[in-house]
Amino acid sequence: MDSERSLQSIDEKFGGLLREFLGDKQHEAVLSVLQKIPLGVVDFLSENVIFISDSEYNWAWSLNRSDFSKIGRGIIFLSDEIFRKTKKEMEFTISHEIAHQYLRHKSPIFNMLPEKVTERQEKEADRLAIKWGFRKRT
Numbered sequence: 451m452d453s454e455r456s457l458q459s460i461d462e463k464f465g466g467l468l469r470e471f472l473g474d475k476q477h478e479a480v481l482s483v484l485q486k487i488p489l490g491v492v493d494f495l496s497e498n499v500i501f502i503s504d505s506e507y508n509w510a511w512s513l514n515r516s517d518f519s520k521i522g523r524g525i526i527f528l529s530d531e532i533f534r535k536t537k538k539e540m541e542f543t544i545s546h547e548i549a550h551q552y553l554r555h556k557s558p559i560f561n562m563l564p565e566k567v568t569e570r571q572e573k574e575a576d577r578l579a580i581k582w583g584f585r586k587r588t
């Protein structure tokens with residue numbers, strides 16, 4: 451881990467957006483993953499993705515169409531469920547979702563993807579997360 455990559459400098463890259471939709475605990479977990487992945491990926495994320503979590507601050511809210519188009523970013527949603535897992539499992543899940551974004555994968559929810567493509571995307575995301583040093587199981 452390079453010392454240049456302080457938690458504060460990562461937050462600054464996102465211009466505060468990282469804090470906006472994440473609870474404290476979730477923010478801390480995302481930062482911990484962002485410290486471990488290649489800097490080029492962090493830069494990509496800081497310009498193209500927002501992270502949203504379930505948290506006491508994010509109990510309920512809505513965005514209308516024009517708010518949504520202003521965001522103009524990919525979304526990674528983190529449920530509270532993953533924070534009940536071990537740190538390793540939680541970090542693997544976050545890094546796997548980051549990999550989907552970085553690899554420009556399409557969501558099977560919004561696209562008619564053949565099962566084969568979905569499976570391939572899952573494997574590719576797992577493989578990249580593993581390449582970054584994350585492990586599914588301890």
Ligand SMILES: [Zn+2]
Pocket residue numbers: 546547550571572575
């Ligand atoms: Zn996946």
